[in-house]
Amino acid sequence: MLEAADVTRSSTRRSAPPTWLVVALACAGQFLVVLDVSVVNVALPSMRADLGLSPQGLQWVVNAYAIAFAGFMLLGGRAGDLYGRKRMFLVGLALFTAASLGGGLAQEGDQLLVARAVQGLGAAVLAPSTLTILTSAVPEGAARARAIATWTAVGAGGGAAGGLVGGALVDGLSWRWVLLINVPIGALVLAGSMRWLVESRNGDGRRLDLPGALLVTAGLGTLAYGISQTEAEGWTAAATVVPLTAGLALIALFLAVEARTTAPLMPLGLFRVRAVSSANAAMFVNGSAMFCMWFFMTLYAQNVLGYTPFEAGLALVPSSLAVLLGSKSAPRFLPVFGARNVAVLGTVLAAVGFGWQSMMTPEGNYLTEIMFPGILMMLGAGLTATPLAALATSGAAPGEAGLVSGLVNTSRTMGGSLGLAVMSTIAATRTAGSGAPGALTEGYALVFRTGTGVLLAGAVLMLVWLPRGLSAKSAKSAKSARSAKSSGN
Template sequence: MSDSIPAGATRTAPGSHASDSVEPADPRRWWGLVVIALAQLMVVLDATIVNIALPSAQEALGMSDGNRQWVITAYTLAFGGLLLLGGRVADLVGRKRTFIVGLIGFAAASAVGGAATGSAMLFGARAAQGVFGALLAPSALSLMTTTFTDPRERGKAFGIYGALAGAGGAVGLLLGGILTSYLNWRWCLYVNIPIAIVAVIGAVILLHDRPGHKDVRLDVPGVILGCGGLIAIVYGFSEAQPRGWGDSMVVSLLVGGVLLLALFVLWQSRAKSPLLPLRILRDRNRAGCFLTMGFATIGMFGLFLFMTYYLQGILGYSPVKTGLAFLPMSAAIILGSTQISARLLPRVPARALMVPGMILAACGLLILTQLGVDSSYATHVLPAELILGLGMGLTFMPVFSTATQGVRPQDAGVTSAMVNTSQQVGGSLGTALLNTIATSATSTYIGSHLTDPSRKAEVVAAGVVHGYTHAIWYAVGAMVLAGFSAAFLVNAKPVAHGESATPNAAH
């Protein structure tokens, strides 16, 4: 396959436009990748950068312990719940236009959040970031899909993209620690503004996209059912920790969310212009990639939460030192994604990378189940980070690449959104679920071991670590499920350089 074959032409489906297969490749596409990568990094950073700054923001704005979670939840709810809509909007009006609008809106919301004078203002700004992130993320991945089609170039480009997706969370923790310690917690939001400005200028100059597909129509009932169901479930899990699993509100949210999603699937099978064409899910490779991504991020995002508190609360690390402690995992993710997966994917089946990747990630988490109050970073945390990071790097890149292969050009936006939705919803559910499991285990441990009041501090610390390790076992299970999803569903063959590809079942 030569470089002259255009974006979207390697796997055109019946009914796609002829013009999709005659345009030459953009000679500045690698500079375009820099722009797309900047935007993706900004979105991924914001999932974690505020975590380390949260105690400072809580004190400055007078948030209660019960309300502080909304700094995180408002972002993940809006982002995860609206990604499918964002993908469909990108298909309708054009990916470059949606990409630029998302960047500008994200920067504006970040400015409002940084200038927040009260908790409600900050919560609203974080929700707005999620809304514009839901426009931005699928547009970025769609532009990747339509820009890089040569298998060798595609492997390198998606290797970089996958590395950012995997390492961005850890980089966010480091940057959050640096900005909080040396400037102010508000700069964890302000930092998005210069990044967005550079990305907007680069997008205007470097990125090219075909006009939106006018035959695509927004599915309003689908938006309400799908987004409402996702938001209800994510909200329900986030409220399970403070309220308890048996609370009527939590049960109502979870049951209502499942019912809404069931109605969503039923509606999608009948709608003339569905929000999520079910043909995308009927492709076993895409379905396997979505499940693999979802299960993998359940374990990974939960790990970020526990390790942040373990390093600061148990080992006494500063915010900056905590951020630095995550760097080896980021390096391992980048190594696995750009130097191993990107080189091997054109030659081996995707699951030959994804399954070993998930096995490695599970082994890394297994090491963390042995953590104790007196464990050291060098003997427990560092080896686990390196093994986990390498495994995630092996997995992320083939997931992104395989999930977006062979899709109709007019479905590229919504397919890209599903990859991001799997990642974001998996991360949201993982944080809420594992945190609830850890808190319950900690309470049980302290209740059964606190017999001598003079040893309260010692028992509480041991109980906290026990809660973390107990929850990490569930994260191991999530990684194993991700490996099974890849092993039994993903059967895509490698596309060697110079070969053409036929459409998958997504037509």
């Protein structure tokens, strides 16, 4: 009897780890996912030189991760509900860590791209569980508000630190370490999570929409590949027409499957709500331009201006901080100007930054051709994302807020993936295969001019389609959330 009681007490202690430890493990997982979106950017020129990647192939180092991440993110969140958040956290982290090892040891470009796609899949399974594990472990109120604020700050810090960390690793060791660094960290977090995290789930008997996830990921990837072929083959060549047609067909099939399945990955009925459809469309359009900024700014700094990877990462730190400033400032402006106006203001501000950046020269002064336009671009991006997410969730039923929030992130990443394919093709067309600084600058400048037009079109779309502001219920919820955060601080 005494032994049974001891076993019970021991089991209870294991099932209730310190809250701070659960928060730390969840934040560590989120940090790895966000860091890996940005950390490879400064390593791209080194990867290309070492593995012989083409300019078109180089975009897939970023896009293979982004497309897999976007295509499977909603499925990853649903899998956590059905099969357990801890289990999916461990599965995603193990996949991510193993793929990081494979990418870091890659000897061919194709091996690196496969590893990046598997990394994206692991991140899609891991990322949704980080927040649900945290909210399950921390009771509602000020403590949860502080925990979520920590989770958000760690994610933002991962994105901001990516360029600097990546540059230091490439300069001090090699490009391989921007991936290999994940292995010891991932193994440590994996061991701690197996020991300390407690299982939780919220399944309701519905099945996973695996066909939907496979179709949308394959469709986006095939469409992006077709776009990337246009520069080398032309729009009418079979090598271009076949993947473009196949990609559109796969996306159409995805929409047909979603309309018929009982548990869709992306419930199409949500898009009948004006706030949801318009905010997701705006996020898709804006993402198609803003996602490309880091990619081309890094190439400009290293390929044209001759910066080292560390110098390139350091040069983009002000832009990274501007994202944080914009994101943190946006909630203060919403009650004064309204969500739609703040989103439009942020988009126009980003468009001004893109237009300024499009005047870059091969000689490039840091302050006027990297720092200041970069700050405007990313300050605008930060100001835009928060009101769009708020508008989208304001149009959803309470039980669908989490799903709609995931859709917003998916729309942004999908738009960014296709946008990067288009912009890379535009740059390659203008440079015509020349590696001369002047030709490269012309190609990059054309990308930023195109981005300016896309963002201005996005601003018009928002003015015409977005609702004027949040619903009264949403405004009240936002006010309560701010109060809880203030009391927590």
